[in-house]
Amino acid sequence: MNPSIVVLVNLSEAAEQAARYAAVLGAPLHVHLELVNVYQPPILASGLAAVPMHYFPQMQAETEDALQALAQRLPAPTEATVVAAPIADAVQEAIAHHRPLLLAMSLSPEQDLLDYLLRNHVLPVLRATHHPLLLVPEAGPPPSRPRxxxxxxxxxxxxxxxxxxxxxxxxxxxxxxxxxxxxxxxxxxxxxxxxxxxxxxxxxxxxxxxxxxxxxxxxxxxxxxxxxxxxxxxxxxxxxxxxxxxxxxxxxxxxxxxxxxxxxxxxxxxxxxxxxxxxxxxxxxxx
CATH class of the missing domain: 3.40.50.620 (HUPs)
Known part of the structure; x- marks a missing residue:
């Protein structure tokens, strides 16, 4: 069985770049990718109309379709999963199931968003797993093998x-x-x-x-x-x-x-x- 890399993704271009970079890094060992989208029901700001609960399954299904489309665009064997759970639990489940070499995710150049991601996503991932973690900047160079x-x-x-x-x-x-x-x-x-x-x-x-x-x-x-x-x-x-x-x-x-x-x-x-x-x-x- 070939080794794997678990990539934590949303549906952004930055997440796709992180997945492509992970694919390039793992290519010499024929690594396959496991895309994991941690689905959270949208939390709307006060003053906005509430989304009826019966729309949530439809929104999750649309997320799954978009994730499968992303998997088909990547230059490596890729599987995609949408997990509705807290991120620490979702990552632990992914590691137990796939036993990856490392985890990967993208980072935003916006400082406020970056700080949010570091505190609420990067730290919980490390705290939950103690696994190597690859962080790919959104504004980074095109994916290529490190020299x-x-x-x-x-x-x-x-x-x-x-x-x-x-x-x-x-x-x-x-x-x-x-x-x-x-x-x-x-x-x-x-x-x-x-x-x-x-x-x-x-x-x-x-x-x-x-x-x-x-x-x-x-x-x-x-x-x-x-x-x-x-x-x-x-x-x-x-x-x-x-x-x-x-x-x-x-x-x-x-x-x-x-x-x-x-x-x-x-x-x-x-x-x-x-x-x-x-x-x-x-x-x-x-x-």
Whole structure:
């Protein structure tokens, strides 16, 4: 059985682009796509006429038809499902049924909407699954296989989850060049010459063994702008961020560097969960 990617979609062009990008990423391994639309009955603003309850089945049927049409347009074997459930429950059900390599969804460039999606969709997905999550910006480039991948790490040791390590064959199939960036502030001090081997050691279980790990050490910049600067200077077409469960899912998410990077990153971002327990770190939380 071929591996799968679960793509959380609505009926927008951005969601279709995210699905196409997932199809391109999975093509070397003949990955099939599972489109999951989490159907929620429309909540109308006050002052608008209420929609009679008997119209809801018709609206759900129209959503299913549109989703099937989307599945037929994608360049990969694709199945589509409409699930009427809270998003966390729907994602858990999809993972249990399809056992995907990763989850994918689109992100809007509008900050208010992006913040809403991060708080109400991205965080519940990570909290429910601890699975790798691919976020595709709505205004991103046309879908293509990554050629240059930038991996952002912090100064604390981490171990990658089993679900993250299972991505190793997929990452190897892209035949991309991988670089590692460690963004430090001036106050963070130096790192011993062997320090990066310790910090980046867990990545060697994930990244292709033949891939040269070129270090991009950007000292003196705040973490989020430093990561985005590294994306631009290395011409990366995919960014990988390490997502620590406690810090990434905590109450300080609105202040996190991860959120700042997602707001400004022009290329898709792959969030890779680490194992818990973890320690707060400046890549994910700014004090």
């Amino acid at each position: 240059r991948v930038l991996v952002a790490i912090d100064g604390d040791f981490f171990t990658l989850s089993a679900a993250t390590l299972a991505l190793a064959p997929l990452l190897a199939s892209w035949q991309a060049t991988y670089s590692v960036v460690h963004v430090r502030t001036l106050a963070s001090g130096g790192v011993r010459p062997d320090g990066y081997e310790q910090l980046g050691g867990p990545l060697r279980k994930l990244l292709p063994t033949a891939a040269p790990l070129a270090l991009y050490d950007d000292a003196g910049h705040a973490p989020a702008p430093g990561v985005l600067r590294a994306v631009a200077e290395t011409q990366a077409d995919l960014l990988i961020l390490i997502a620590r469960p406690r810090s990434f899912l905590g109450r300080l998410f609105h202040r996190s560097v991860t959120a700042q990077v997602l707001r400004g990153c022009p290329v898709p971002v792959l969030l890779l969960p680490t194992n818990a327990p973890d320690q707060p770190d400046y890549l994910l939380i700014m004090s």
